[in-house]
Amino acid sequence: MESTVVIRRPIVTEKASFATSKSNQYTFEVDGKATKEDIKKAVKKLYNVRVLSVNTSIRKARDRAMKFGLVTGKLTKRAMVKIHADDKIELF
16 A cells, blocks of 8 residues: 555544653554554655554444434544654654
């Protein structure tokens, strides 16, 4: 897969920021069909860092009430990427 297609956007939340500062772990929203190897290659190529590990999780879609009934959201896949202690991603 293309690197820009694999990684959709970084996740910037309080929990993700804490993981970044404590264990050098960055969180990204990724394509649902991307494998851990695809994610690892994409992060290496886009940010020029050494990736140690990749953990993924799929978040369930939420039902939301609208005036015409329930609407189901979309599934999202997140990747928690741990990089080498000497490396840093300047995006965060």
